[in-house]
Amino acid sequence: MTHNHTLVVDTLSLAYGDRTVIDALDLAVPSGRISAIVGPNACGKSTLLRTMSRLLAPRTGHVLLDGASVHRMPAKELARTMGLLPQSPTAPEGITVADLVGRGRQPHQGIFSRWTRADDVAVADALDATQTAELADRAVDELSGGQRQRVWIAMALAQQTDVLLLDEPTTFLDVSHQIEVLDLLTDLNRSKGTTIVMVLHDLNLAARYADHLVALAGGRVYAEGEPAAVLTEDVVRVVFGIESRVITDPTSEKPLMLPMGRHHTRDAGAATRHEEPT
């Protein structure tokens, strides 16, 4: 089982040149839960995740892991507690699945220290957890998109961190593989208590899989909490700028957002035909 960790974002601001991307943002990530960050393009959700994992340095404010700034603590120490799966990692040509997963052991190894049995066990556990053991000797470049993503998650698991950040882990995957990846992350959270924070594009999948939903708008947290409390028609209007209906998903009892455009709504046909130009 994992240890509890506090992960807090404290009045964080970050700008690219003159453009403020994150504006005095505060966020407390609930330990041992799955949090999903959602928001429109360019709302700063990836930037926030990248700053939390110290790929970017904040202009002001802090990201505190157990009270210590992640930007100041030793890199390896951070990497033993918090892992990150970036959006488009690159696999070296010809590398096998087992080798790639083994790379996740790096923060646990010294400069010249040898590979140990603990490393083998961690790799085997990660392969089993992601059901990629059968692929262990295959080359990563031969795998399908869904398999490849499971392998990358296996690498992050081999790192054995209590906190795992994922930047859009379901992009480029078809729906069956999206579900597969999110189920896998839920298994991981339920079985080991791993704190998971992920940026997700799909609002409905986020609402279904997250315990804690964070909606960003304009570089700030507009709403956060239980999905049922956060995913409302008002929030969707402010955050995404569209009208919608939010109903209860009959299978998961989670909120389900149905976006409304100008067409294909019950009275849109009439509206588009008869509306006078304004």
Next chain:
Amino acid sequence: MSAPAATGSTLDRVLGARVRRAKGRRRVMLILVALIAVVVVVSLMVGQTFYSFTDVVRVILGQDVPGASFTVGRLRLPRVVLATAAGLSFGMAGVAFQTMLRNPLASPDIIGISAGASAAAAFAIVILGLSGTAVSLVAIVAGLAIALLVYLLAFKGGGGGSRLILIGIGIAAMLDSVTAYVISRAGQWDLQETLRWLSGSLNGASWQQLAPTLLALVVLAPVLLGQSRNLASLQLGDDTASALGVRVERSRLTVLVAAVGLIAFATAAAGPIAFVAFLSGPIAARIVGPRGSLLVPSALVGAALVLVADLCGQYAFGTRYPVGVVTGVLGAPYLVYLIVRTNRAGGSL
């Protein structure tokens, strides 16, 4: 799914594959070392006068053998030691660059760093009249400056991989013309010297000349080896490497300085032996597989390449060719193949 406890079969599989590979890797490295040893001994034996194996061994052990002590000890041994040291340096530095920049074309002899070190060394010797370590220092400063220049030009305004390589090739061509100009200004026009600075040569190797190269190898190779884990992580992209606890910028700078240092010191003594840095890594990857660090296998391949090429260059053809001409003949087709293959695969250069 229940909490995953490493099932025996998966663990056995992981462990088995790792042990098998480690064994295979060790075997390949032993073969390479044996090959190097054989070529070293043969290179010491053959020449205008043939000396027996026992004579050669006695000279190496420091005994006085009439004739052989001078020919083998003073002429052939420095040449062979320089060939080995330069090969090790080029092989290790080349694969460090290729790994760090994630591109087989990004080796220091393609992107202008060797050409910069060479032009600077030629300038230092011919125009400034320097010798020994001073030449190496000028070469390393030039190598670092060229690395920085290529980096700045390539990353100004983004772009990345292919830009870096094209800019590097352009700069290499420019620097070769600088070398040619410097040599044409030399008092007496010496074909051997020209070839040394343009394609690399071991002619006239002396202990005094190769001492800085050996010293650099002893100091810088361990620095690079210390970065081998970080290099493996950097291959996965900067973001992943950082998430794995690598200080990306610091690590990249360390690799860059150590690799440029190896290139520059070897180049100051032997010239930019064509394509050795470029070829060693891919050959090593082919024979040991992609698992694990390629730094040592590539260094061994580099040494074997230079030794074999020099032996061939001296005795296989009617005329004696400098080593760089032979490695150039080997390397050029591979360069063409690589460019054709990357373009066909639809990838950028």
